[in-house]
Amino acid sequence: MTETPAAPDPIMDAIGQAVMRGQNGDTAAAREAMLDLWTRIGVTGDPLHRCTLAHSTADLYEDAAQALAWDVRALDAADAATDERVQAHHAGLAIAGFYPSLHLNLADDYRRLGSFEAARAHIDAADQAAPALPEGPYGDLIRSAIKEVAAAIGEKDTAPRPSAPGAGAGG
Structure with missing residues (x-):
């Protein structure tokens, strides 16, 4: 039996692109992209999007208090996520x-x-x-x-x- 590929997810793709910017040293552009995405998603948006974005955004801050704010958001979003939603993105998760x-x-x-x-x-x-x-x-x-x-x-x-x-x- 073969796995059916997940449907394209433009938000997850945009998060991945912002993460790559940060990993390539353009932290300011990565933060800006993440903050724009956060505004689009909203605090009540898809928990998988919120969790992934917040978890990744925290990594863009050396300041522990700023990272903490994003890490708390990530945990809160994870608590709202379901296996069904996560597996719709990637079957193995x-x-x-x-x-x-x-x-x-x-x-x-x-x-x-x-x-x-x-x-x-x-x-x-x-x-x-x-x-x-x-x-x-x-x-x-x-x-x-x-x-x-x-x-x-x-x-x-x-x-x-x-x-x-x-x-x-x-x-």
Whole structure:
């Protein structure tokens, strides 16, 4: 049996293009594109769009407070998303697989802000959600980052991690 390809999704495509701009060093243009998309989607728009956009936008900020605002939006949107919607975009996805990364990012934001109790709660949630991660490079990356952030929380270290998304994003 072959998988039916998902219908084209112009919003997800535009988010992907903005992410690429940011990864190619044009952080200002990437942020502008993301903010324009956020305005189009709206706070009550498609949860998958909101989650993906907010999660990716957070990575465009070095400032932990700005990243935190976007990471909270991403988690809120994930809580409103369904497996049916996520699988309409990509058959192999499940919303449970989003949570390790979402909680990891929140833990790292709170850690960088010196809010270690909140950071601990989110890193514990990331660790509990980690079994939903796929095997392979992406899952390995997130599992490794969970351990790295947990250690930094234990040390009460607020320094940005060089391997974190947004490192060198230009604030």
